Amino acid sequence: MKLVFNQTDLMNSVNIVMKAIPGKTTMPILQCIMIDASRSRILFTGNDMELGIETEVKGTIIESGKIALDAKILSDIVRKLPNNEVTIVTDDKYTATITCEKAKFVIPGKSGEDFAYLPTIETRASVTISQFSLKELIRQTIFSIAVNENNKLMTGELFEIKNNVLRVVSLDGHRIAIRNLELKDSCPDLKVVVPGKTLSEISKIISGEGSELVTINFSSNYILFEFDQTVVLSRLIEGEYFQIDQMLSSDYDTKIELNRQEFISCIDRATLLVRESDKMPVIMDITDNGMNIQITTPLGSMNESMGVIKTGKDIVIGFNPRLLLDALRVIDDESVTLYFVNAKAPCFIRDDKNTYIYLILPVNISR
Amino acid sequence: MKLVFNQTDLMNSVNIVMKAIPGKTTMPILQCIMIDASRSRILFTGNDMELGIETEVKGTIIESGKIALDAKILSDIVRKLPNNEVTIVTDDKYTATITCEKAKFVIPGKSGEDFAYLPTIETRASVTISQFSLKELIRQTIFSIAVNENNKLMTGELFEIKNNVLRVVSLDGHRIAIRNLELKDSCPDLKVVVPGKTLSEISKIISGEGSELVTINFSSNYILFEFDQTVVLSRLIEGEYFQIDQMLSSDYDTKIELNRQEFISCIDRATLLVRESDKMPVIMDITDNGMNIQITTPLGSMNESMGVIKTGKDIVIGFNPRLLLDALRVIDDESVTLYFVNAKAPCFIRDDKNTYIYLILPVNISR
CATH class of the missing domain: 3.10.150.10 (DNA Polymerase III, subunit A, domain 2)
Incomplete structure (x- = not known):
C-alpha cells in the first residue's frame, strides 16, 4: 500500500x-x-x-x-x-x-483481518438537523446523566421523537434536563436511549456550524450519525427509559423571575465555602422583599440578597448549589423563571416556549 | 479592625x-x-x-x-x-x-499572636537588576535542578557574584545549566545557594518588565528580594556548592552549528516514540554530510537528517532527548553551537558571548 x-x-x-x-x-x-x-x-x-x-x-x-x-x-x-x-x-x-x-x-502494523468494520444497519427512520443544534442539545443535557453504571439507562440520554418534535432527556436521580427541538421534516414517532459517551464524543467532532447538517438514522439497536465525510455508529442502551411525563407538573405555588448571570455569580460565591466532602445546601429565602441566598459551612457563612420578580407564596428551600449552577450555565436566556410548590417538591426552571425544562430536587433543610 | x-x-x-x-x-x-x-x-x-x-x-x-x-x-x-x-x-x-x-x-479568624513575622536581616551585599532579567535567569536554569531531596544542594541554585558578574547555576547530576549576567553596579564577590522553590515562586510574582527593578540583598543565612511594594525573604541552603569550574572545558573535537528550532522539532518527533518507562536515547550521527538523528524504541523507529555546519571529527553520540529539549527551549538564539569531545564526554551548548553554558551528559550507546 x-x-x-x-x-x-x-x-x-x-x-x-x-x-x-x-x-x-x-x-x-x-x-x-x-x-x-x-x-x-x-x-x-x-x-x-x-x-x-x-x-x-x-x-x-x-x-x-x-x-x-x-x-x-x-x-x-x-x-x-x-x-x-x-x-x-x-x-x-x-x-x-x-x-x-x-x-x-x-x-x-497489523493485517487487520480480525478488525471489526462497522456493521450495516437497517434504518427505521432518519432526521436531519444542523450540527449546531445537535451540539447544543448535547451540551445542554449531558451534564445531568449519571456517571456511575449502577443504572445503565441513566448513563444515556433519551432521544424521543413525537409529533415531529425531538425531545432529549437526561437524568441522574437528583435532576432532569429536557430540551425540545422542532423538526423541519416529518418523522415517525420513536424512542431510543443513546450512550452518554457517544454523545460526548460526537459533540467533539461536529463543527457546531449552523449551516452544516447531520443526519441521524435510527435502527432497532443502533443510532447512526452521518455528516461531512464521516459516519458515527453507536449501539443503543437497551431497556425502557423512565416515565418522564409523570414527574413533570406545571402547577406551582411560587414563581420567581430573575437575572440569570447575577444568580450564577451569587451561587458561585456561595459554593466557595463548600468543600467536596461536606454537602451543604444553599438556602433560598424568597419573600415579597426579594430573595436572600444563604449558606453556612464549617468554613464560614455567606449571605447575599438579590432582586427577583415574585408571584405566589413565600418559600424557604435548599439546594445543592452545583445542580443549580449546572442548569443555569447551559441556559442562554438573560432572565430565567423558577417554579416551586413547597420545600420538599422539585423546582422547575423552564421557559414559556417549552424549549427547556430543568427539574432539580431540593435538599431537606428542616432545622 | x-x-x-x-x-x-x-x-x-x-x-x-x-x-x-x-x-x-x-x-x-x-x-x-x-x-x-x-x-x-x-x-x-x-x-x-x-x-x-x-x-x-x-x-x-x-x-x-x-x-x-x-x-x-x-x-x-x-x-x-x-x-x-x-x-x-x-x-x-x-x-x-x-x-x-x-x-x-x-x-x-485568629489573633495571630503566634504568627511569625519576617525576621530583620543584616545585609552583606545587594544588587539591583531588572525584574525581566531575574525572571529570565530563573526560567533559563530552574528546569535542571534536582526534584528529589537526596541532595539538598541540588534542589537549589547557585547565585555567585564574581568580578561584577552574576552567575546562576543549577545541576541535577545529568546536566548543568549556567547563565551569566553582567551587573551594572559593583558588588562584592559572594556565593549562596537559593532554594528552587523560592525562585519558582518569585518568578511568578515579578512582572517580567524590563523597566521594573528588583533589589537582591544577601545575608549569611537569607536572601531578600525587594520590588514594588513587596519583600520576599528566603532561607539559603547551607553547604558548599559543587565545584562547577572543574567540570567545564573549552576543548572540543567536534563542533556543530545548527538551526535551533529545526533541531527542537526533530528531537520532538523522536521523543514521541519514547514512553515514560523506557529510556531510549536519541542518537546523533554527525559526519561531513550533515547530522542524522535516529531513535529505535519498542514502538518503532524514526530517523531524520538535518543540515549542520560541522568542524572537526565525525562522532556518533546518544542523549536523553528530554535533556536536549529542556536546554534548547530556553535559549533564544536562532542558531546554536554544540561542542563534543567523544561519545562518553559531556556535550556543551554555549554561545561566544559567555551568556550561557548548558552541559549535558551523553547516554552510553556502545552497541
Missing part, C-alpha cells in the same frame, strides 16, 4: 477516528485505526464495539491496500510532522513507513 | 502573599495570611518559615487592628467578589466579616 496525504487532512481524520479508540482494552486490535485503501477511496475506521467511527480521508492512492496501525502512535506521529506531504507505505510484513520531508518513521 | 479595599488591589496582594503559604502543614497558623493594620500601613504577610512574603496593600484603614485569616478561603472569596469596594471588619472574637455590594461572608 502507498498513500499520500496532506498533513492537515491526515491529522484531522485521525483525530476524528481517535474518538472511537478505547483508552484501555484487552484486545490490541481495538486500539488500531484501520486504514483501508483497497478500493477507490481511503477509509479510516475506529471501533470499540460500542462506538464506531468511519471517515473518508482526502489523499492519493498510489498503490491500494490496507493496514491497521496503533491509533495513539499514528496520531502522535502525524501531529508532530511538518505541514507538508505525508507518505504512508507498507510492506508485506505489515510494517508501515511514514515519511514527511526529511523525517522517516517506521512502525509495526 | 475595619479596612476598605478595591477588589482588584486586594486580590493582587492576596495572590502575591499566597505564594508563601504551604499546601499542607501541621501548624494551622502557617496557612494564614497575617493582615496587620495596627500602624499607618496595611501589611499582608505569609510565611512558611522557609519562604516569607510581605506586601503593602493599597487600602483605607477606618479602624486599626490585625487578624490572621485562612489564606485559601480568603483568596477564594476575594476572587469571586464583584470588582467593587470590599470591606473587612473584625470583632473581638476574631471573626471577620467581608462585604462587597450585597454579598456578605463571615469567616473565623
